[in-house]
Structures are given as C-alpha cells and as structure tokens.
Amino acid sequence: MPEAILFVVLAVIAVAAGVAVFRTDSMARASYALAVSFVAVGLMLLQFRLEYIGVITVLMMVMEMAVMAIFMIMFMGMNPALMPMDMVHSKKLSAGSAIGLFLLLTAGILLADWPESRGPAGGDLTASLGEAIMEPKMLVMLVISPVLFATLVSALVLANPRGRYSTYPLVPVEDADDDGQGKGQDHSGDSAGHAAHSAHGMDHGAGNSDGHGQHHGGGGHQ
Amino acid sequence: MTLELALIAAAALFCVGLYGALSQQVVVMVMMGLELMLNGVILAAAAFWWFLAPAPDGQVLLLVVIAAMTVEMAMGFAVAILLHRSRQTDMTEMASDLAG
Amino acid sequence: MTPGVVQQLPAWGPLVALAALAVVALSGAMVNGVLAARFSGRRGGGFAPIAEAARLLRQRRRSTVAADELLRRVGVAGLTVAAALKVAVLPVGAWVVSDLAVGLVWFNAMDVLVWAFVWLAGWGQNSVFPLVGGYRFLALALAYELPLMFALTAPAVAAGSLRMGDIVAAQEGLWFVVWMPVAFVVFLAAVLAFSLQRPFTAPMSADITGGVTGELSGVDRLLLLTGRYSLLSAGAGFAVALFLGGGSGPLLPDWLWFLGKTVVLLWLLVALRRRIPQLRPEQLMAPAWVVGLPVILLQVLVVAVVTINGRSS
Amino acid sequence: MSWLLILLIGLPAAAGAALAVAGAKVDRFAAVLSVVVCALVLATASAASALRPSLAAPFLAGSEFGLSVDALSALLLPAVAGVAFLVLLYAAASGIGTPARFHGLMLIFIASVLVTVTATTLSALLFAWEIMGAASYALIGFHWRESRRVSSGLTAFVATRTADLGLYLAAGAAMAAGAWSRDAMSLASLDSLPGPWRDIAAAGILVAALGKAAQLPFSFWISRAMDGPSAVSALLHSAAMVAMGGYLLLRVQPLLAATGWAADAAAGAGAATAVVLGFIAIGQQDLKQLLAASTAAQLGFVVMAAGVGDAAGGAAHLMAHAATKSALFLAAGAWLAALGTKKLADLRGAGRRWPLLGGAFTVAVLSLAGIPPLALWATKDNILTAAREHSFPLYITGLAGAVLAAAYAAKAVALIWKPVLRETESGYDTEETGSRKVTPWQLVPIGVLAAGAAVSGLLVLGTTGDTVRGVLGSKAESSPLELAMSGLLAVAVLVPVWVLGGKLPPLPGALSWLHMERAAHIVLVRPVLATARSLARFDDAVLSRGVEHAAEKVLHGARSLDRTDAALDHGTDAAAAATSRLAGRSAITDHTIDGAVSSLARSVRRAGAAARRPQTGQLHHYYVQAAAVIVVAAVLLIVVR
Secondary structure, eight states: HHHHHHHHHHHHHHHHHHHHHHHSHHHHHHHHHHHHHHHHHHHHHHHOHHHHHHHHHHHHHHHHHHHHHHHHHHHHHHHHSSSOOOOOHHHHHHHHHHHHHHHHHHHHHHHOOOOOOOOOOOHHHHHHHHHHHHHTTTTHHHHHHHHHHHHHHHHHHHHOOOOOOOOSSOOOOHHHHHHHHHHOOOOTTTTOOOOHHHHHHHHHHHEEEETTTTTGGOTTOO | OHHHHHHHHHHHHEEEEEEEEBBBBBBBHHHHHHHHHHHHHHHHHHHHHHOOOOOOOHHHHHHHHHHHHHHHHHHHHHHHHHHHHHOOOOBBGGOOTTOO | OTOOOOEOOOTTHHHHHHHHHHHHHHHHHHHHHHHHHHHHHHHTTTTTHHHHHHHHHSSSOOOOOOOOOOHHHHHHHHHHHHHHHHHHHHOOEEEOOOOOHHHHHHHHHHHHHHHHHHHHHHHHHHOOHHHHHHHHHHHHHHHHHHHHHHHHHHHHHHHHHOOHHHHHHHTSOHHHHHOOOHHHHHHHHHHHHHTTTSSSSSGGOGGTTGGGGGGGHHHHHHHHHHHHHHHHHHHHHHHHHSSSOOOOOSSSSSHHHHHHHHHHHHHHHHHHHTSSSOOOOOOOOOOOOIHHHHHHHHHHHHHHHHHHHHHHH | OHHHHHHHHHHHHHHHHHHHHHGGGGGHHHHHHHHHHHHHHHHHHHHHHHHHOEEEEETTTTTTEEEOOOOOHHHHHHHHHHHHHHHHHHHHHHHOSHHHHHHHHHHHHHHHHHHHHHHHHHHHHHHHHHHHHHHHHHHHHOOOSSSSHHHHHHHHHHHHHHHHHHHHHHHHHHHHHHOOOOTTBGGGGGGOOHHHHHHHHHHHHHHHHHHHTTTTSSSSSHHHHGGGGGHHIIIIIIIIIHHHHHHHHHHHHHHHHSHHHHHHHHHHHHHHHHHHHHHHHHHHHHHHHHHHHHHHHHHHHHHHHHHOOOOOHHHHHHHHHHHHHHHHHHHHHHHHHHHHOOOOOTTTHHHHHHHHHHHHHHHHHHHTTTTTTTTTHHHHHHHHHHHHHHHHHHHHHHHHHHHHHHHHHHHHHHHHTSSOOOOGGGGSSSOOOOOOOOOEEEHHHHHHHHHHHHHHHGSSSSSHHHHHHHHTOOOOOHHHHHHHHHHHHOOOOOOHHHHHOOOOOOTTTTGGGGHHHHHHHIIIIHHHHHHHHHHHHHHIIIHHHHHHHHHHHHHHHHHHHHHHHHHHHHHHHHHHHHHHHHHHHHHHHHHHHHHHHHHHHHHHHHHHHHHTTTTTOOHHHHHHHHHHHHHHHHHHHHHHH
C-alpha cells in the first residue's frame, strides 16, 4: 500500500510538473519543471525495479535540462520572470486535441482487456539488461550507435558557424569579427583578440587567489 | 499500483506534452513538449514491461527511447541554433519553408 | 562478517550517515582553517569554520529585487542534499544506507544534480554576476563530466558490477588505484570540480564578485559553503570506495579504516587545492576533451582487456 | 607464437597511424622511420614464414578473426614485405612533398596487405580488404590539389568497391550456410559449403578478385590509377593491391574447383585479359600506361593459374611479376622525376644517359618479355603447361598472351638505348619539372628488384621448384621442350619489335583502353545517375506537384462550373423571363435552381482551397496532422481487427 501511495504521489508530481512547464513564464522554471517531471518518472521506474533505466533517466534528463535552460534563456533574450509572456498559437486547437486524445487514451486504457502478466521479473535486471544488449539485442545497439554518431556529426555541422575548417585553439567567431572590423578602441576590454583576452584573464586568476578562494574568511562585501 | 493507473499517468504526460508541442511558438519550447511526450512513452513502456512481460530484454526498448530523445535534443538544438543564426528568430512561424 | 558483503543499515542508518558526513566535512573545513591561518602567519584557525557558521547564522538574510526565491533556495540547499544522497549508496566498511544495484550510476546522477543546483543558485538571485557564475559552472561541468563518467566506468568494468558493495569487494586482493592510476587522478580532479574547489573555482571567483555566492548571505551562504565541503567529503569517500579498497586494512574494524582513509584523503585534497591556481572556465574544455578523454579511454581499454583476460583464464 | 603475427601487422599499422596522425610535424624523420619499420617488417615476415605462426581471436558470432601463415602465404609474405621495403627505400631516396602523410598511408596500406595475405577467415579478409581499398584511394589521389588525380583515385576506388560487393555477398552466403557455426567463414572450408551457397560464395569472390586484379571487365581503373606517385604504382600494381586479387583466387582455388564453372570462368577471364590487355599495352605511347596494361595482362596468367589449379605456378608468377613490375615502375618513376616525362618517344636515349638504370630496366623488361633464363619465362610456362593439361584453346590463348607480352616489352625498351635525337629534349619537363638526376639510393632498390626479376624463376625450376610444388600441392611442370619453344617464340617476337624501334602500327582503341571506362560510365554510372535524377524529378513533378496540381485542377473545375452556372443562369434567366411573361409565378423556381448551382460551385471552390490548406509549413500543424493520422490508424486497426 505505501508503494501505491508513493506511486500516485510521484505520478501527480510528474503530471503537475509537466503542466507547469507550459504554465510558467520563467524559462528557468519551465526547464526545471520538466526536469522534475523526468525525475519523478525516473523514481517511478525505480519502483518497477528498472534501476538502471530509472537512474539513467534522471541523470540524462537533469543534464539535458541544465543545458536546455541555457538555450531557453539565450533564445528568449529576456528575463520572462519580469515580463510575463504568452508565446503560443492555436491554443484552442492544441488544448482540444490534447484533451481529446487524453480522453480517447483513458477510455482505451480502462476498456481494454489487458492480458495476464507473464510472471514477475526475476534475477539481476541490470546485469540481464547488459547481457541483452550485448547478445540477443546487439543489433539494436549496433544500429543506434551509428545513428548517434551521425547525430553528433550533423548537429555539430549545423550548429558550428565555422564549419569544419578550424584549428585548435578555437577562437570564437565574434572575437575574430570584432578584430576584423577594428571596432575595439579598447583593446584591453572584452572585444580584444583572444591572446589579449587570455592575458587579461590570467591576471584575474592570479589576483583572486586569496579573496574568494576560502569563503570562511569573512563575507567580504556583505 | 496497477497497470491502468500507470498508463493513465503516462497518457496524461503524453497529452500535456502534445499540448505543448502544438501550442508553443518557440522552437525550444516545442522541443520541451516533445520531451514530455517521450517521457510519457517511457513510463508507458516501463509499465507494460513490469505488468505484462518482465523479460530482461524488454528494457532495451527503454534504452532506445532514451537514445531517441537524445537524438531529438541534439538535432533540435542544432536546428534552433542554425535558425537563430541565419534568421535571428526562434519561432516556428518564421520557418515555414515547407508551406505548399 | 564475510568480507565484501555489505548489509543495509536499519531505519536510523540515514541519520548516522548524515552525522558522519557532517563530521567529516567539518574536519575538512577545520583543516582548511588551520592551513589558512598558517598561511597568513597566525596560529590556530581550527575553529574558524565554526565561528564563521555562527556568524552567518546570526547574519540577516538579504535578497535582490525580483529574485526567484524558490529556485534560489532549491539550488542553495540542493548541494548538501546531493552530497547526502551520494553518501546513501556509499558502503562505510560493512554498512551502507541503501545498497542500490546501480550505486555507481546513482552517484553520477547525483553529480549531475549538482549542475542544476549550482546554476539554479546563480539564476535564482536575479543578478548578473551570480548568473555568470552559474554559466561558468555549466561550462566546467560539460568539460569534466565526460572524463568523470569514463573514470567511473573503469572500476565498474573491473568489478563487473555497478553495485558499490561489489566494487569494494573486488578490491580484496589489489586496490584499483594501483592499476588504474589515470582513472583515479581524473576522478579526483572531477571531485574537486563538482565540489567547486580550486582549480575549478571560476564560478565563484573574485572577478565576478563571488559569482554564485555573490548575493548570498546568512543561512543561504552557510548552506552553499556546507554543500561544497559535503560534496568534497562525499567525493573523497567515493574515491576510497572505488579506488582505495574501501574499508580493507589490518587490525582496525572496517568502518574505522574507511573513515580514516576518507578523512586523510579529504585533508590531502584540501591541502592540495590551496596550492593550485584557478582555471578560467574556457581553459578546461579543450584539455579535458582532447587530452583527458583519450587518456581515460585508454585506461578503460586497459582495464577491460585485463579484466576479460582474467575472467577467461 | 602469435606475437610474431601481431608484431608483423601491428608494427606497420601503428607506425603508419602515428605518422598519418602526427602529419607535417614529423616530416623530418618520417621517411627514415618508415624504412626502418619496413626493414623490421621484412625481418618479421621472414621469421613468420619460417615459423608459421597463427592467431585467432573471437570477432563476430560465427566467425573469428583468424590470421595464420600457411604454405602459400609463407611464400608470399617475404615477397610482399621485400618489395614494400625496397619501394619505400626508393620513395625515401627520391623524396615526396609531404613525407609523413605519404609514408603513413603506405605503412597502413602495407599492414592491410599483410592482413590480407595471412587472413584465414572471410571477416578478417573483408576488414583488410576495406582498409586496402581506402588506403589505395588516398594513395592514388595523393596529390589531392589536382582534381584529376583525386578523381582517378575515386575511379579506382569505386570500380574496385563495386567488385568488392562480391566479397560481401560471399560472406553473406557463408554466414547463411554456416548458420553461426564457429568457422562458417573460414576461407579454407568454403568449398564444403552446401548447395547453392557455395556457388554464390564462389561467384562473389570471383567478382571481387577480378575487380582487384584489374581483370576484364574491370581493367579500366588501373589506367586511371597511374595518376598516383610512381612509388605507389610500383607497390600497388606489383606486389600488393592488384596482386591480392590473384592471390585471393589462388587461396580459394579449392572453392573454384569445387563449383566447376567458377574455375573455368576464372581461367577464361584470365586468358582473355592476358590477350586483350596485351593488345592495349602495345598501343600505349606512355611508359606507365604500358606497364599498367601489362600488369593486368600478367595478372591474367595468375588468374588463369587459379582457374586451372596450378597454385605453385600462380604464386611463383605472382612473385616474379612483383619483382619485375616494381623494378619497371620504379625505373619509370626515376626517369619521370629526372626527365619530367614518361612518354616512350621522349625517353629515347634515357638508358644511355644512366646506363645502370637502363641496364636494370632492360633486365626487368626481358623478364617481362619471357626471355630465357629470366623469371617470368619460367613461371609463365609453368602456368601454360597446366593450362594445356586443362584445355587446348586456353593454352593457345595463353600463348598468344605470352607473344603479346614479348611485343609490348620490346616496345617499352626499344627506344631506351637509341641515341638521343635533337628534338628529344623538347619533350622533357612536359609533365613535371625534372631534376636531371638519379641518385644511387634510387638505383639500389631498382637493381635489387631487377636481380629478383632475373632469378625468381627458380621458384618453378629445378629442385626449388619441386619443393614449392610439394608444399603447395600442384603437379604441373613444364618440359624442357616447352620451355625452349616459348623462349624461342619470345625472342622471335622481341627482336624484330626492338629493331623496328617500337614503330608498331597503331591499334585502334588501344590508346584509350578500348573505352572501357567510358563503357562503364555508359553502362553503369549514367543509368544510376539518370535513375536518381528521374526519381528526383518524379518527386518534384508528381509527389509534391501532384497535390498542387490537384488543387489547381479543382479550382479550375470550380471556375468552369461557375461559368457553366453563369451560362445556365443566363439561360434560365431568359427562360424564366419568358416563362414569367407567360406565367408570372415561375420566379421561385428560377431562384431555387440558380441558388443550388452556385452553391455547388462555391463548395467545390472551397474544397479546392481546402486541399492546399494543410500544407502550411507550420511545425505544429504537421504535428496535429501526424497525431490525427496516428489516431485514425489506431482506430482503424482496432475496428478492422
């Protein structure tokens, strides 16, 4: 019984967090609400004894949302916490089709005649997952791996403005452009070239070794 | 903890995600909707696995779903960045090259 | 007790584990205080962290305009929580709070939570520099996480299990640090990174007026600093369990050996990180991926070959 | 002893990979390193052929990664390693623009060839075969700044790749027949495959081997492959890549024999290539092109040997030809570097200018011509003897090939010793700027190889010949009469051609290799491209445009309906007016008909517009449509079920 209660609570959290993703104005809250939803589902998977999959879901999705939050804020270009926004279209159609589909699915779930279970899961499920992907289901992994590799390459090609021809160290394009346009009178400033930038940064690194390296030394500026 | 309960939770997640994917204008928000839908798929697959056929290799399907999510995220971000760089926009309305 | 088999603690286990974590973390902070005092020519300093904690507890909490209080509190408190959750799967000698079958992945997942919490702490303050600090941590995290994952793979491959108890048991004959030194070093570097210690202090460095700690005061600040030391202690504990043979040692009981090793390693880390200069966030990415990744992959390859040969013969 | 094999293959592979990765940074000592590595490889190969190590590691379910040195590979290994060493020595002596990349690729290539030679399973062979093909592409197109060379590399790669598909077919057949048994893909047990699988495997391997060995109808790629550096040609077309095609057939000779037809096909293809490519060689005006054609022709004898079951003769011919042809290619390369030309006419007198080089070249050419007592004379005759025991027409064809060999060899050497004419100099430096120098270190490898070309006939003659035949299990041995006759025949052809100074009548089509490349383009490449284009057009014109057209048609129809309606309307109006004049109350009827017709027109027009509406280009609209389709499909599935 406590298991069932925990399950219901987690399910409610997962769905509520999912709803919150599209209700909140704050990009950060939206991303992390999604992360919460995933964590709840991950914990539900733990209840199904899918330990590896559950923990891996938590791991991957929190990581993904941490990165997603950056993109959200980068693309929105403002702090929506201060500026409520409503960037939606065809709201009625969407809500209608979502609710309709939900009713349809629920009806199907409740009315369907589910088959009997083939018995409880047994043994070390993590180890058997490992054996499954290395033996009978190896083909699946063999297919996934080139797909992931292709994704890696094509995502980089799409996203990287430099294209393939750039050498290490990677000089940010913006810096190069700024130098090219001779925009910077202030070459000690931020728009200076990479080399000047590094030297500048090194000073910070050296100068800062005492002030905030140890934080019990006093609250400094408070 | 029954199959129906888990499936309804999964359906709810899926439909919330569907609403998001349909209604949001910003590419990244659309992707979040898709993620939520896949979240529902993971839950449903896990529930089927646990309640109907807990064979060890059924877990592989879940790995595949997670891999699909990864691919979706990577390509989505890449396309979003490309869109942003070439058109200074992040709205799906501005990318209607497929209009007939 | 059969060596290597760990038993789960009863219900009061989590409390004991938390207390142990707190004591170990405090010892680390105290050592740091002593070293700091010696560095500036004073004596003592061992109780500086306690004094500082008392000062912060009395201090009034300050907040910025339109701060996202919820996210800030989650982020600030989260670091300690993540450390505690890590410790939950850590076998201390023969005892463990929860011997999860995928303890190692759990550790990794909790480590990723740190990404979220540090960023949330930075974002929640609604101020530029803390946010920059949060971004800097993500930049560091992207760089260190992949090598860390492969460093964790090495002991798991050698033990043939993701369960912490099995990994400790697999070191019965030979500590993993002996034949996976690269993984050990990478792991320690990652420990310093996820507990925001130097050389990875860019998210809270002075050039952005304290970064994620910039607008924190009172209890919030105390929690964040506690979180750093808790994470460092938990990291040291995992280093002992993964590479230094866990609680194995002569004469003394297992748990004492374990705590002893952890504390010594923690002190070493505290002393070590005072001697390293700070890295700028963008300086880490290229070396970590261009040098670190191939090296750790080679390490994993060596471990895999040795393990498979050992198993088949 | 498997460490010997690991060393043999790992050494060049590791050194090659390191050089290729490190790139320009290690240019200074790349050449030295690669020569040293190759010397070590030669030593290891010799040790391996004495100790016969073998190695097997689990690789795929149903097939392990097996390497071993058996009688055949023990013979070939030192030859391959030796030629590779001498060629790299030559390359190091002559220098090349980017040595690290060149030597790195060469070493990787050599490693893959060594794996090919020692492979015992199809999976290991495939692995090496692929790396060999890729490395050959990179080597032929080595000077990648000239797009013609890159496209030559591509031509060679695509042609051999097309043939390589046969190897995959064979692997698939072996896998299917062996049904995951442990040694299903072992090369030695292919002949015991059941029923049709054996024929499929034989056909696949035959195609792959004919492709690599540049036999008909794949021969054209070897002409384009001449765009690679001379050292590359010397290695690829003597001891390594092309030879591997023949070697593979020798290795699976039991399989060919077991099917029956495959052996005959191989023998026929080999004999045909020997003759046709012999004619093509005679027609060439360019030394390297002549050598290329003669390579394919000579490999024809090896393929023929595999077809008639003469493994000893084939292997001996392969080795003798490797020494001969690499000497010739290196000499051609030396002249190209010194004089800047490889046109036969412009090389007039080159032998007088560098007598040692000319002497070595001449020895190798005489071997190529089959002049006693040089190597190819003996080895070729051994194959011809075996062919005669097999079928007489085959023997006659082979003999014709031998006569042609004497002719093209004579043509290659004819002008070398003539005095330089005044206009000869004008042909220099037409292809690259010559240095006018040949260094001693370039001469040494050529001399050694020419010596090899002179003496390797011993592999089929006398007591050594008996030993070789003994270990390889073939019986054919030429009688002294046969040997004498073919020697006389060769001399009889050689002398007049030499004296005539290579003034042979031009052969129609020979210069352009019988347009084989164009034929391949017409038969294969163009149809594929055309199909792709027409599929693309089909997509544009039908699949995508169809929807638009349908919408337009509907609109059009709606408009014409509208017009019809207007006319009808008009008529009705007139009628109604007339009627109302007659009976004043028919206006209601008129209105009803009019309304019905125009509402029909309106709805058709709306339907037409609606047909285009789903194509909004909006992501979320597509999502809705996809979701709707899935729901409908699911409902349909449930209902139908």
